[in-house]
Amino acid sequence: MVDLNQALQQAHQIVFMTGAGVSTASGIPDYRSETGVYAGKKNAEYMLSHDNFIQHPADYWHFVKENLYFPQAQPNIIHQKMAQIANQKGLVITQNVDGLDRKAGCKNLVEFHGTLYDTYCTKCGQAVDWHEYLQDYRHQNCGGIIRSSIVLYGESINENSISRSLQAVAAADLIIVVGTSFQVYPFAGLIQYRQEAAQLIAINKTPLPMPTGGEMIVADAVDTFKGVTVK
Numbered sequence: 001m002v003d004l005n006q007a008l009q010q011a012h013q014i015v016f017m018t019g020a021g022v023s024t025a026s027g028i029p030d031y032r033s034e035t036g037v038y039a040g041k042k043n044a045e046y047m048l049s050h051d052n053f054i055q056h057p058a059d060y061w062h063f064v065k066e067n068l069y070f071p072q073a074q075p076n077i078i079h080q081k082m083a084q085i086a087n088q089k090g091l092v093i094t095q096n097v098d099g100l101d102r103k104a105g106c107k108n109l110v111e112f113h114g115t116l117y118d119t120y121c122t123k124c125g126q127a128v129d130w131h132e133y134l135q136d137y138r139h140q141n142c143g144g145i146i147r148s149s150i151v152l153y154g155e156s157i158n159e160n161s162i163s164r165s166l167q168a169v170a171a172a173d174l175i176i177v178v179g180t181s182f183q184v185y186p187f188a189g190l191i192q193y194r195q196e197a198a199q200l201i202a203i204n205k206t207p208l209p210m211p212t213g214g215e216m217i218v219a220d221a222v223d224t225f226k227g228v229t230v231k
């Protein structure tokens, strides 16, 4: 089996690519499992769409407030160790919008799908504290609609996030995929930009179909990261 610590120590540029599976241990539901955000809700993707946000801002706001915000959640050992390693020699590219990588102190970070905790008024452009957004989606100063930077269905990924991610993946000699299933594009497509010689390791509770040359660690990522030593 692949020696994760050895791989981490030998690598010069490491990219972690993560998804919902790294935050479930912090009490944040994923999207598509039996207990996920979408469970029992037929219209969840519509609720999180640009169309719904524009046409029914109150419905959108209620859905997001009730289902996505967990401001009390704390980073777990996966976020913490990834942050320490990435700050030394790498980057975390996360699909998560929960802000836990930031809370863990990660400075080399791309929040690929935005974050719930950057909120602003769509009318006057002013940054608004997310606490205020959770009280009311209308901006007190101007009456405009407040939103977060999360990327909704029907919206494009921020170009700066894409270019930073592509550069990092192309420069990496080690890519570690954790807590995500390679099924959400364009995120999953980033992998294609890796160097041929780059080592690719995925950590997931269930086996994933892996690109050629990739190595799979089938395990609970919390257990795996407990065993990671950071120098």
Ligand SMILES: [Zn+2]
Pocket (backbone or CB within 6 Å): 121, 122, 123, 124, 125, 126, 139, 141, 142, 143, 144
């Ligand atoms: Zn405003």
